Amino acid sequence: MTDYLLEAHDVRRVFGSGQTRFEALQGVTVQIAEGDSLAIAGESGSGKSTLLHILGALDRPDAGEVRYDGAALSEMSTSQTDALRNREFGFVFQQFYLDERATVLENVALPMTIAGVPRTQRRERVHEALKRLGMQERIDERAGRLSGGQRQRIAIARALAGRPRVLFADEPTGALDTENGEAVTKFLFELNEQDGITLILVTHSRDLADRCARRITISDGQLLHDDALHTTTEGAAL
Template sequence: MNIPILEARDVRKSYGRGSNRFDALKGISFRINEGDSVAIVGKSGSGKSTLMHLLALLDAADSGTILLAGDDTAHLRGSRLNKTRNQTFGFVFQQFFLTGTTTVLDNVMLPLKIAGVRRGERRRRAMAALEQLDLADKARNKAANLSGGQKQRVVIARALVNDPRLIFADEPTGNLDTQTGAVVEDILFTLNREHGITLIVVTHDEDLAARCDRRIVIRDGLIIEDSAEEAAA
């Protein structure tokens, strides 16, 4: 049996204490296989963004286990945790998180700089990622001068530059018009289907979720629907 790339076992997360306590996740369990495309769907406050942060090792669960390729991530600390995130995951967020005053190339090279890759190699790999996204001609432009669609493609290039096994996309088309959003979606699903990169999309957009192989619906911190379980039934 193949080991899933990600597995959550009875994962729980709360915020606050006493009467102010909010249980964001109340016991979440599921597996994601390498190469899958999975939509995590839910309304605001459902727990879907909390779950993504835990799966991406950006936050820690209060209890339960998250396994990455079969290994318990609770043992990851400090530089090991940062290295694992940097080398294994790519991130595409609605807000872009680009440094507008620096060039597109510098923005894309940032994960490689964090990883300690030499400048010449950083530049080569970043340019290759930009070429893949048809942005090589924008390499010297300031990020602030790009359109919304171009910014999101730069974000995808930055996510790809370390050859990730998995991309987390949090409302990746939320700030884009319908036509531009469709282009960004096509890029993400091409990376998934043609390059085998596992894709986890967090969204409230049902049309975007429908493009994924699997749909997990969260409400009030619990999974209320999982299309993989329905298919197996």
């Protein structure tokens, strides 16, 4: 048993070899409790996305260990980590990653289709998630016709529909204007504060990082700071 939901211990990641060998992560240790909101900050190229991908089981470290709910990811097969990601994690990226030719319904339902969630349940969850994000009227619209802010809300709805325990976001407001960025920020913290979803986000935005209960700063692939900012409840009252 463990007190932490997600733990990375002395995680290392090397890209390339020989002359092009680059140590993107040089032994990062971090423990994340359920319900936490964690910002990963640091300069461009410091290793933030690499760490997020490893924590989210999208990538595997070259050394060190990642544990989710006490289980070592290194001991899982690819299909086991695929299933874990699909069942427990949601992802939101700067570039949205929507199928522009598909409808909002199809986009939001896609991970559930892959996971084999029955059609009726899929529809229910899609409607529920879109309603939450104020996008239910766009359900039959092609994603390619939506604005950036609307696309990001669809991407959040897609993550939410899978009922994740952990939501990973990499620069979720990076491609948005201030107003849409604030709306997306509000939704992400609502999911953390009201639904208890653990939030792990990479951001350059000071505003976004400041709303998190905790901020870690990565520099040249190493953990430079680990700051408790405030509890999320206090944060909401600020």
